[in-house]
Amino acid sequence: MINRFINGFFRRSIQKQIEYRCLRDGKCLVIRLNRNRCQYCRFKKCLAVGMSRDYKISSSYVLSIRGKAVRYGRVPKRSRERGEESRVTQSEADQSSRDVENKQLAMYDIILTISQAHHANCAYTEEKTRGLIRKPAIFVRQLSVGALLKPISLDEYQTGSAGDDSPTSNSGSAADSLEQKKIVMWQHFAVLVTPSIQRVVEFAKRVPGFIDLSQDDQLILIKLGFFEIWLVHISRMINTVDNTLTFADGSYITRQQMELMFDHEFVANVFNFMVLLNNLQLNDTEIGLFAGVVLLQSERSSIYDTKAIDHSQEKLMEALKLQMGRNHPTEPHTLAQLMMKLPELRSLGLKHAHHLQWFRANWTRLKLPPLFAEIFDIPKCDEELVV
Incomplete structure (x- = not known):
């Protein structure tokens, strides 16, 4: 689930036009406990769950997510479901990769x-x-x-x-x-x-x-x-x-x-x-x-x-x-x-x-x-x- 910390990170990255780099070819697993390890993959995940580079800031911190204006800190239900599906898919892929590695x-x-x-x-x-x-x-x-x-x-x-x-x-x-x-x-x-x-x-x-x-x-x-x-x-x-x-x-x-x-x-x-x-x-x-x-x-x-x-x-x-x-x-x-x-x-x-x-x-x-x-x-x- 996208929370205010993720939104804050995404907003700062856009405002300051920060360019991140990953040392593992953009394949880091980003979860709550390790989200600060790789900013590139963290920013990439923000985009994957629906956050847009085309943002608009107002006094109420409104972000444009997939062309729809919503209040800052909240995600439409459909986007939230897609994000959860994405996380599940990524988790399954990571587990499968670990299984193959352990077998080898x-x-x-x-x-x-x-x-x-x-x-x-x-x-x-x-x-x-x-x-x-x-x-x-x-x-x-x-x-x-x-x-x-x-x-x-x-x-x-x-x-x-x-x-x-x-x-x-x-x-x-x-x-x-x-x-x-x-x-x-x-x-x-x-x-x-x-x-x-x-x-x-x-x-x-x-x-x-x-x-x-x-x-x-x-x-x-x-x-x-x-x-x-x-x-x-x-x-x-x-x-x-x-x-x-x-x-x-x-x-x-x-x-x-x-x-x-x-x-x-x-x-x-x-x-x-x-x-x-x-x-x-x-x-x-x-x-x-x-x-x-x-x-x-x-x-x-x-x-x-x-x-x-x-x-x-x-x-x-x-x-x-x-x-x-x-x-x-x-x-x-x-x-x-x-x-x-x-x-x-x-x-x-x-x-x-x-x-x-x-x-x-x-x-x-x-x-x-x-x-x-x-x-x-x-x-x-x-x-x-x-x-």
Whole structure:
């Protein structure tokens, strides 16, 4: 409501022909408590509610408001209603603006949290892999229980020399020799992968919303999502020139060696996924956010609180959208292409789980790191793995 103080201010401004300026582009919120903070916006509001620059002053202080003469200090009912509507509209606009700002701040907080968690717990960030010295992975063949261990380079497996003095080579069975190679390679592949398990667990603990889930849901998400998250992390370590995959310590294995452990089709799909993911040119923060989205998959088997997981994943999706919008402004389809990787990644996870059946069927012949056996639900051998 326009009162005598507002009218007095307006009258003085007109009489003295004062020109005001605003430091906030004329967007100040003017209410009774703060009306003296910005004279420009205060004067602007006077005009907005109907006061006119074309005034007439008499002994009764008459102002001309929208062409109608009224006594000073009073406002026509219609103008007063318009002024109230204007104030309500402005208040709603300000509240909406504050809501948007608060939502963006919350998104930036999520981005920062995930970025810090990813850099702290992923061994395959750009900084950690820069200048990494690569070397062929060395597998160790155990000749017999308790016997000495003989180091064997993976190249020997390609030439077939690894089976020359193995226990199975005396039988002359090529199938048994191949099986022995597979066992040795799987055991040491597990050793190379195991450090990433604890890192993914620590990363998951810092994903917003994850720690609020039940322990059962947390365990399911980590166990069923680990391999997929690991693929996202290690994708940048693929080398399409020599067809190798390099681990955090610089050890690398070849595509042919991976095919011996899995099969040709599965490895081809893994390599294809990694290449296409790398083509999106994601930075470490975006990879971390995407890994968080992969972690929070409510359709995992036996999940209880699907609603809470979906809610947390939606927030991560919004944060990822905001981050990618900033970093890929000229590539609006990058986010959609990334989201299309989720079903492909899920398919790879299911196929990997199928390959683990071989582990479970041959667990008595294997010596795996306890953490690796636990994450993939493989029975553990009583003897400790020697590496």
